[in-house]
Amino acid sequence: MPDTETMTAAVWEAPDVVAVRDVPVPDVPPGWALVEVAYDGICGTDLAIVHGKHPRAEQGLVPGHEIVGTVVRAGASGPAAGATVVVEPLISCGRCRACRTGATHVCRDLELYGIDAPGGLARFVALPPEVLHELPPHVDPRVGALVEPLAVAVHAVTTAGVAAGDVVAVAGGGPIGVLTALVARHAGAAHVVVSEPSAWRRGVLADLGLTVVPADRTLTDVVLELTDGEGADVTFDAAGHPAVAPELTTATRVLGTVVVVGVHKAPAPVDLRDVCFKELVVRGVRVYTRDDVVRAIELVADGSLGLEALPTRAFHLSDVAAAVAAAADGTGALKVLVTPDAALADRA
Numbered sequence: 001m002p003d004t005e006t007m008t009a010a011v012w013e014a015p016d017v018v019a020v021r022d023v024p025v026p027d028v029p030p031g032w033a034l035v036e037v038a039y040d041g042i043c044g045t046d047l048a049i050v051h052g053k054h055p056r057a058e059q060g061l062v063p064g065h066e067i068v069g070t071v072v073r074a075g076a077s078g079p080a081a082g083a084t085v086v087v088e089p090l091i092s093c094g095r096c097r098a099c100r101t102g103a104t105h106v107c108r109d110l111e112l113y114g115i116d117a118p119g120g121l122a123r124f125v126a127l128p129p130e131v132l133h134e135l136p137p138h139v140d141p142r143v144g145a146l147v148e149p150l151a152v153a154v155h156a157v158t159t160a161g162v163a164a165g166d167v168v169a170v171a172g173g174g175p176i177g178v179l180t181a182l183v184a185r186h187a188g189a190a191h192v193v194v195s196e197p198s199a200w201r202r203g204v205l206a207d208l209g210l211t212v213v214p215a216d217r218t219l220t221d222v223v224l225e226l227t228d229g230e231g232a233d234v235t236f237d238a239a240g241h242p243a244v245a246p247e248l249t250t251a252t253r254v255l256g257t258v259v260v261v262g263v264h265k266a267p268a269p270v271d272l273r274d275v276c277f278k279e280l281v282v283r284g285v286r287v288y289t290r291d292d293v294v295r296a297i298e299l300v301a302d303g304s305l306g307l308e309a310l311p312t313r314a315f316h317l318s319d320v321a322a323a324v325a326a327a328a329d330g331t332g333a334l335k336v337l338v339t340p341d342a343a344l345a346d347r348a
């Protein structure tokens with residue numbers, strides 16, 4: 001049980017204004033659980049919210065959907081008090097066609113904790129038990145904080161059907177691009193080529209043993225050279241930036257697959273002649289299914305991706321503005337975490 005009636009939270013108040021305030025500990029609806037947050041990861045969606053660019057977030061929101069923490073009050077079902085959990089933050093309507101056919105992750109009215117409802121940039125968050133997944137006790141919660149973005153990568157690679165021996169191209173070496181590349185390699189890809197404009201991130205990619213596109217070359221150049229002019233079996237767009245859109249088709253082989261993972265903010269120039277002549281499959285992916293989250297937890301639990309090596313930086317919740325700035329800057333840490341526990345924060 002919480003030892004206080006108020007808690008510290010980061011509240012999005014206006015474009016580029018996030019206030020750290022004392023707010024009431026959330027009411028816990030019947031059957032729900034109360035989770036004490038250990039870490040909450042910051043992603044591009046959170047930056048969009050803070051900048052006032054997210055279409056659904058409302059002022060007064062406590063953002064944060066990449067949550068790992070400890071159950072302090074168990075729900076009517078699910079993990080017991082004391083369990084370390086990661087959150088599958090999706091809220092599906094249960095009534096639309098997608099929901100009725102089991103594809104609740106693409107609910108027509110999909111919402112998320114941390115966007116449409118209070119999230120993890122706080123000491124406590126109330127959640128229904130069905131969104132909680134227990135993290136095995138041996139997993140460092142700091143690595144557990146990567147489960148949510150890792151589930152996105154698992155969903156992308158699984159949907160693409162990456163097979164042993166494949167050549168995989170990834171446009172964008174941010175957290176999602178890096179995780180997608182690592183999951184593709186683990187799925188058996190023979191070569192994973194990643195393009196990324198930031199020199200610091202290119203260094204991270206190289207340290208992970210991935211093939212990095214040099215600054216003066218294109219993803220297409222490197223992939224064609226590697227494949228005798230054929231192209232990649234699968235190309236992932238993990239950038240969501242219009243600049244990479246033309247390369248999605250040029251880097252991909254005849255009868256290959258393009259998977260759009262990154263969220264584009266406006267229509268992007270994709271060459272539909274290539275889609276036609278190469279008979280490409282162009283496939284979108286959105287978040288993840290429950291199976292993908294379970295698989296992501298297995299991957300952090302067995303250590304096979306080496307995620308401990310990813311450069312992360314944990315800021316105290318009181319420094320959330322600095323955390324947001326570090327995430328927006330994108331160098332120095334591949335993933336920025338926020339913790340309400342001063343003992344878990346990195347020294348400045």
Ligand SMILES: [Zn+2]
Binds near residue numbers: 043046
């Ligand atoms: Zn996210």
Ligand SMILES: [Zn+2]
Binds near residue numbers: 093095097099106108
């Ligand atoms: Zn629905």
